[in-house]
Amino acid sequence: GESVGLHLPTLSVQEGDNSIINCAYSNSASDYFIWYKQESGKGPQFIIDIRSNMDKRQGQRVTVLLNKTVKHLSLQIAATQPGDSAVYFCAENHGGSEKLVFGKGMKLTVNP
């Protein structure tokens, strides 16, 4: 069946450090992978996405890496700030379906 999971449930970092959040997926037919940030009491906020024909994509302070060989996705946040504190979800979408399959989430805490 489909499943998307995260390796670490919590991550605590110091302000200014780089953060890496990992995600494993099992559906090799997925076309898109997306990272969302969810702050307490709010809805998921799109961070960055990557297509299955890419292995790296960069945004502002964030980089997503996709390793299809081992079905692994990661989100790297550079110079982590207190405002980055949130729960991060990876999600996948595959052709023929409009639904997103979300992982369980990982809480990132940034200490000042």
Place this chain on the structure above:
Amino acid sequence: NAGVMQNPRHLVRRRGQEARLRCSPMKGHSHVYWYRQLPEEGLKFMVYLQKENIIDESGMPKERFSAEFPKEGPSILRIQQVVRGDSAAYFCASSPQKGSVEAFFGQGTRLTVV
């Protein structure tokens, strides 16, 4: 340019009552998705609708749950005869065209069944 609007933000219902959750998509968006989030869990897909049509309801429980997206007005997620297990956050997302990767999420409705 308002985002996806969901109301109410918080809803308390007694067991056996009905819950009606509303979602107004972003202006110009005709595709709506509903997701449910249990505490400490990721979001679970429930249903995908376009104006006046249910496209994919594979994540909807077979009983008590229904959704609609009429030609005019917001999308409605309706839960009849609520039970404690229905307590969760319900999120709506909208997109301008087919392809949920461009979907924007609302702030959610937190349903508590007492």
